[in-house]
Structures are given as C-alpha cells and as structure tokens.
Amino acid sequence: MTGPNDWVPAGIDVNQPSAARVYDYFLGGAHNFAVDRALAEQIAAMTPNIGETMRSNRVFLRRAVRYLAAQGVRQFLDIGSGIPTAGNVHEIALEAAPGATVVYVDIDPVAVEHSRAILAGTQGTGVICADVRDVDRVLAESEKLGLIDFDEPVAVLLAGVLHFVPDADGPASVVAALRDAVTTGSYLLISHATADGQPPEVIEAQRLSGRTATEIVLRGGTEIATYFEGFDLVEPGLVFIPRWRPDPEDPVDEHPERVGAYAGVGRKN
Incomplete structure (x- = not known):
C-alpha cells in the first residue's frame, strides 16, 4: 500500500517550506504540505492578491506557449518549471504543435522527481535537476537528452524564476549566457515580480519569502527590460502580466499592476 507522501524523494525535509510547493498550493495543486500551506496563508493574509498573481503568471505562460507555437517554435526549454499542474507547457505545446519537444528544468528535487513521475512515457x-545559474549544465544536459538542438530555434522560458536569482549572482549574465547559446529566431520569455505600483505589504511578503530556500527579489520594469538585450520584444512589449496578449474573453482589469509582475517575450535578432 502506498502512502500520501510516496512521491517525495528520500532526504526531502517536508517540515521546511518549499517555494515550489507554496506555488503549487496557490495554483490549486495537491503536492504540498501543511508547512507550505501555512506559509502560503500567511503571505496571502498580507497580500490577498498573491494567488491571483501566481495564477495570472501560469495563464500568461499558456498564452505565450500558444503564441510561440504559432510562430513555428518546436523546442521549449522551461527553466524553473516547478511542480507540474494541469495545463503545463508540454500539454499546451503538444496540442498546438504535435511533435514539439519540452525540457523542464528545476532546482527543487521534489519538483523534479514529481515531474519525472508525471511525464513517464510522454x-x-x-526533466533536468539544475540551477538556472548553472547555464552550462542546463545546456549540456538538455542536449544529452536529445530533445533540444541549439542549432534550431528554441523558446527559453523563464517564467517566475529570475526573481529568485539574487543580484550578487548576476541574473543579467545568466540571461546573456542563454541568449548566446540559442540561434537567431529563438525566443526568450520572462515574467518577473516587481515592486512597481505595489503597496508596502508586498515588501513584507517578500521578507516572508526568505523563510523558504529561495527568497524573492523584486525588480523594477526598467531593470527587467535590460534582460532582453539582443532580443526584439514582441508586441505589446514588457507589460504587467494581464496586458500581455489577453484572450478576448478575458478582459483586463483596470489595475493590472495589482498582479505585481511584468511579462514579456522577445525574439533573438
């Protein structure tokens, strides 16, 4: 008989909150524990729209993957993918472009092991267990899987991951290394938390994120835009998440800044 925690790899401390599992909880997933839910509820009590922000980020990712597939992209490198939930990149990509390939990359062993279980036979x-800051490893292991050919266009997806890279580790240099590895016609997707237009309680929620192994670093739109150096931003540019190519049936709230995150997609020129 299997137990409720059988999907957790050996050595994982389920008494320490995990950023990936907190995110899973906000998305309505089932792969989280009481300690993750407690931290999530504490954050939500201070920033009631946090769940909306995370769900908006996932909806943006789905819209963007459909857009990229429509542009002819058939290879997707999703770095910082987290724990899979319904409507993940591979589901959207394969529906829009049968034959597409997807490599998921995450540093959290729980996210990685569960991804492997879900994707078995797909x-x-x-799936790769690697840190976004270790670009050489990400690239080498992606090629080793035989799923990514860097001589062909690739969509590099950095959805909600760069704000976990502290300034000291040079997020701009991480993106630059990824840019240099992909060919012309490749795309870069970024969504990133920001303090722009946010009330003081957002800063306090940021402090709470420090209780997980990955503290969130809020950055301004001007700085985030610099990560697209070498790419041509597609319309509508770098905008608050709800404003990035919303579906007609999803009207944009008159205060899209409430989600507290920017999103953009660029094409390598």
Whole structure:
C-alpha cells in the first residue's frame, strides 16, 4: 500500500517550506504540505492578491506557449518549471504543435522527481535537476537528452524564476549566457515580480519569502527590460502580466499592476 507522501524523494525535509510547493498550493495543486500551506496563508493574509498573481503568471505562460507555437517554435526549454499542474507547457505545446519537444528544468528535487513521475512515457519531454545559474549544465544536459538542438530555434522560458536569482549572482549574465547559446529566431520569455505600483505589504511578503530556500527579489520594469538585450520584444512589449496578449474573453482589469509582475517575450535578432 502506498502512502500520501510516496512521491517525495528520500532526504526531502517536508517540515521546511518549499517555494515550489507554496506555488503549487496557490495554483490549486495537491503536492504540498501543511508547512507550505501555512506559509502560503500567511503571505496571502498580507497580500490577498498573491494567488491571483501566481495564477495570472501560469495563464500568461499558456498564452505565450500558444503564441510561440504559432510562430513555428518546436523546442521549449522551461527553466524553473516547478511542480507540474494541469495545463503545463508540454500539454499546451503538444496540442498546438504535435511533435514539439519540452525540457523542464528545476532546482527543487521534489519538483523534479514529481515531474519525472508525471511525464513517464510522454514522448518528447524530459526533466533536468539544475540551477538556472548553472547555464552550462542546463545546456549540456538538455542536449544529452536529445530533445533540444541549439542549432534550431528554441523558446527559453523563464517564467517566475529570475526573481529568485539574487543580484550578487548576476541574473543579467545568466540571461546573456542563454541568449548566446540559442540561434537567431529563438525566443526568450520572462515574467518577473516587481515592486512597481505595489503597496508596502508586498515588501513584507517578500521578507516572508526568505523563510523558504529561495527568497524573492523584486525588480523594477526598467531593470527587467535590460534582460532582453539582443532580443526584439514582441508586441505589446514588457507589460504587467494581464496586458500581455489577453484572450478576448478575458478582459483586463483596470489595475493590472495589482498582479505585481511584468511579462514579456522577445525574439533573438
């Protein structure tokens, strides 16, 4: 008989909150524990729209993957993918472009192991346990899987991951290394938390994120835009998440800044 925690790899401390599991909880997932839910509820009590922010980020990712597939992209490198939930990149990509390949990359062993379990037997998908800051490893292991050919256009997805990279580790240099590895016609997707237009309680919620292994670093739109150096931003540019190519049936709230995050997609020129 299996137990409720059988999907957790050996050595994982389920008494320490995990950023990936907190995110899973906000998305309505089932792969989280009481300690994750307690931290999530504490953050939500201070910033009631945090769940909306995370769900908006996931909806943006789905819209963007459909857009990228429509542009002819058939390779997706999703770095900082987290724990899979319904409507993940591979599901959207394979529906829009049968034969597409997807490599998921995450540093959290729980996210990685559960991804591998979910994707077992799914053609064209692979999972890597690696840090976004270790670009050489990400690139080498992606090629080793035989799913990414960097001589062909690749969509590099950095959805909600760069704000976990502290300034001391040079997020701009991480993006630059990824840019240099992909060919012309490749795309870069970024969504990133920001303090722009946010009330003081957002800063306090940021402090609470420090209780997980990955503290969130809020950055301004001007700085985030510099990460797209070498890419041409597609319309509408770098905007608050709800304003990035919303579906007609999803009207944009008159205060899209409430989600507290920017989103953009660029094409390598």
